[in-house]
Amino acid sequence: MxxxxxxxxxxxxxxxxxxxxxxxxxxxxxxxxxxxxxxxxxxxxxxxxxxxxxxxxxxxxxxxxxxxxxxxxxxxxxxxxxxxxxxxxxxxxxxxxxxxxxxxxxxxxxxxxxxxxxxxxxxxxxxxxxxxxxxxxxxxxxxxxxxxxxxxxxxxxxxxxxxxxxxxxxxxxxxxxxxxxxxxxxxxxxxTDFYSLKEQWETMATGWTYEKHIVNIGMMFKYEALCHAMFGDEITGVADELWDHLKKYHGNAVGAINGDECLAGPDNNHGFELCSVCELMYTCEVIYGITGDKKWADRLERLAFNALPATISDDMWTHQYDQQVNQVACIIPEASSFFTTNRGRANMFGLEPEYGCCTANMAQGWPKLAMNVFHRSESGIMCSLMLPAVLECDIARVEIVTDYPFRHSATYIVESDAEFELSVRIPAWAKSITVNGETMDNCGIFTVNKKWCGREEITVSLCDTPHLVQRECGLYFAQYGAMVYSLPIEWEKKYVFEQGLVRGPWEEYELHPVQDWAFGFACDSLAVEERKLGEVPFSSTSPSVVLKAKLAPVEWKYVDGFAIAKALPESDKAVGDVREIVLHPYGATMLRLTEMPMTR
Structure with missing residues (x-):
């Protein structure tokens, strides 16, 4: 398409x-x-x-x-x-x-x-x-x-x-x-016939298998779309069916699928691999490009603005193999691993904290996202992602001026004398949109089909309010626009050992929490505070947008033998006073508590 x-x-x-x-x-x-x-x-x-x-x-x-x-x-x-x-x-x-x-x-x-x-x-x-x-x-x-x-x-x-x-x-x-x-x-x-594996995917892995390998699964959703492009096969919706199935049994709050390194269930303390995030993003890009199905662009955004930046350090010199939605520490365990088939060190930050595939494959995440800002449509130009970029093609120059997803508006500057259709995809989360001052319902795709006259501008604003989303386990997480928000946990860095050909900033390190992290939401009130967008877009020290929330401490323990929070607190009863605490974008955290109970 x-x-x-x-x-x-x-x-x-x-x-x-x-x-x-x-x-x-x-x-x-x-x-x-x-x-x-x-x-x-x-x-x-x-x-x-x-x-x-x-x-x-x-x-x-x-x-x-x-x-x-x-x-x-x-x-x-x-x-x-x-x-x-x-x-x-x-x-x-x-x-x-x-x-x-x-x-x-x-x-x-x-x-x-x-x-x-x-x-x-x-x-x-x-x-x-x-x-x-x-x-x-x-x-x-x-x-x-x-x-x-x-x-x-x-x-x-x-x-x-x-x-x-x-x-x-x-x-x-x-x-x-x-x-x-x-x-x-x-x-x-x-x-492999992946549809035949559907029943196998209902349980978490107990050992390493190709069938339950999280990167194979992240890649496989696009097989029907590619067969449609190659052979003309009908699009039956099998990708959506398998997506919903896997999300039901292994999905997490940031739109990814848990697998460390094989399917790991839906708990917030299990991990998911950086390779799987990059490949799942690419899968979304391919399916969206072939089918035009906007759901896959929405899924892409959720991964790109949450899961991708969260598992790579601010300077992009180190990365994790596995990240966790509730990641309260990154410490190598003395005993065996908590993860399904990865070692206990897989959530360290470094050059090669587990296998080297993620070290190499992390390269594609951001560049391929940028490649997909614009697409050529049958009638003109599709602005698929609201991201800052310029397109210069045979019929027009189109520039998107925006700080999305940190802000919720964009100006589209079109320079052309040609007649063509300019389409703007609207994210599904937007409750309504405003186009050049006129408010309207979210139409999915906003289209202008005309003969353009020199330089023209279209400003699109997206409407949302911050809110809590309840997970099936009963816990909640905060969301505003395309981004999930987490309680950031202050940390101390401890280096493990040297890696690489020469000493450098890629050496592996642990993150030890230096503050209390066991909290729950005291109410569903959330307030947005916009801050300056700095040199590091997903900065873990100075995020450009935060949510102010009312939280209260709860009793929440580590898994025995590991510096990993249990999937659920001991109780949702508050054990201290309510306080206002700032939540950071999930992608702008190193240690975090994302899923929390509603306290009583």
Missing amino acids: YKLFTNNKIKPQGWLRRQLEIEVQGLVGNLDRIWGDIADSSWIGGACEGWERVPYWLDGYIPLAYMLEDPVLLRVVERYMTAIISRRDEDGWICPCEKDKREEYDLWAYLLVCKVLTLYIDFAGDGAIEGAETALYDAMKCLWRMFKNGHKLKDWGKFRWFEGLIPLLWLKERYNEEWITEAAEILRRDG
């Missing part, structure tokens, strides 16, 4: 650009210097990992480099893409693997690097290195020949088969050769 604008047509502005700049200055922009799995990867002729980590990293690093037009980053992109393409085999095989070991090589990384190639070619345009498109074509055709000769998907590739439809769709639009569709059909035939 919608098409992405690539090839440098979207330029992030305001806080969004600043967030991308912080990403460049932090881990993502420096992994090629400090982390062996990128700096010395087999993909570029080194001795370290030659599977998913470099492609994961490039999947975010490429749009980051091009949207910021950063010459240093662009040179790094060219170096890595040149190394990958120049090392491919004569038959098209593109991964760093000896020919006699191909049968053992998990094809997930193969599908991923081919997806990355499409992203690179789209952004680089005529500036792409010679042979890039040929490398993509030959790589996917090599894969098709392997399938024809009896090669089967296994392990990760079997559970992520639909990711291969993305480069095949790209090729189909340009070549439309029979083998392309046949390769897609083989992927679908040999890949």
